[in-house]
Amino acid sequence: MGLELAGKTAVIAASSQGLGRAIAEQLLKGGANVIISGRDEEKLAIVAAELGASGSGKVAFKKADITKPEEIKELVKVCVEQFGGIDILVNNAGGPPAGSFETISDEDWQAAFELNLLSYIRLIREALPYLKERGGKIINIASSSIKEPIPGLILSNTFRTGIVGLTKTLAQEFAPYGILVNTVAPGRIATDRVRHLDEMNAAKLGIPTDEMEEKMKDTIPLKRYGRPEEFGKVVAFLASDENSYMTGSSFLVDGGMVKSI
Numbered sequence: 510m511g512l513e514l515a516g517k518t519a520v521i522a523a524s525s526q527g528l529g530r531a532i533a534e535q536l537l538k539g540g541a542n543v544i545i546s547g548r549d550e551e552k553l554a555i556v557a558a559e560l561g562a563s564g565s566g567k568v569a570f571k572k573a574d575i576t577k578p579e580e581i582k583e584l585v586k587v588c589v590e591q592f593g594g595i596d597i598l599v600n601n602a603g604g605p606p607a608g609s610f611e612t613i614s615d616e617d618w619q620a621a622f623e624l625n626l627l628s629y630i631r632l633i634r635e636a637l638p639y640l641k642e643r644g645g646k647i648i649n650i651a652s653s654s655i656k657e658p659i660p661g662l663i664l665s666n667t668f669r670t671g672i673v674g675l676t677k678t679l680a681q682e683f684a685p686y687g688i689l690v691n692t693v694a695p696g697r698i699a700t701d702r703v704r705h706l707d708e709m710n711a712a713k714l715g716i717p718t719d720e721m722e723e724k725m726k727d728t729i730p731l732k733r734y735g736r737p738e739e740f741g742k743v744v745a746f747l748a749s750d751e752n753s754y755m756t757g758s759s760f761l762v763d764g765g766m767v768k769s770i
Contacts, residue, residue, distance in 0.1 A: 513750035514539030519597035531737035535745035538564035605664035644687025680757030696763025730765035
């Protein structure tokens, strides 16, 4: 089955590395034109050059801090100017800081809200007029914490769950426009973010990071971390014309780690 992405245009937030970059690569392989974004312009230029050889689609980049409304507006504007519209919006953001309820300040809560939920709302608002023109896909990246809270990550547990409520609501509101909205939740995917969490947890236990990683792998039925490209392929399918009837749903990509039904 080939993914129908040729001629589509995608905006991908936070895509200079990790899951965002993996998603961009898979969309480009499917023939989509992609604009990647992030806060480091020099890094974006390097990644765009590397991704340019990934597939038949074209790649552009725009520096954007998604906690700043004016930079979100500019990102969408540049995408439309470059490629003539928007068919796919992938909302993504770096994880908020770790911590427990008693260690998190009001400032931490506000920053996490703006990064991990409000940025999604603002990006959708800006992209919506273009998505309504010809239908499209919105994919909101969350975390396995939407199904099973992760100890020590209260900010993620709270705002990632909010993404699910947003997705479910918008799937109903946007269905008349032919816009499908879904959430994709990664488990332990081999990214810098997961490595950082392993390092943090290893330090708490006083053990080497590699030992911590093996402990985590033991909690996953497949006994390994996922590869970023495996995650990217799921998002690419949901963004493609092959997905014509799935909306308002949450998809875990976690190797069976989450035990909830």
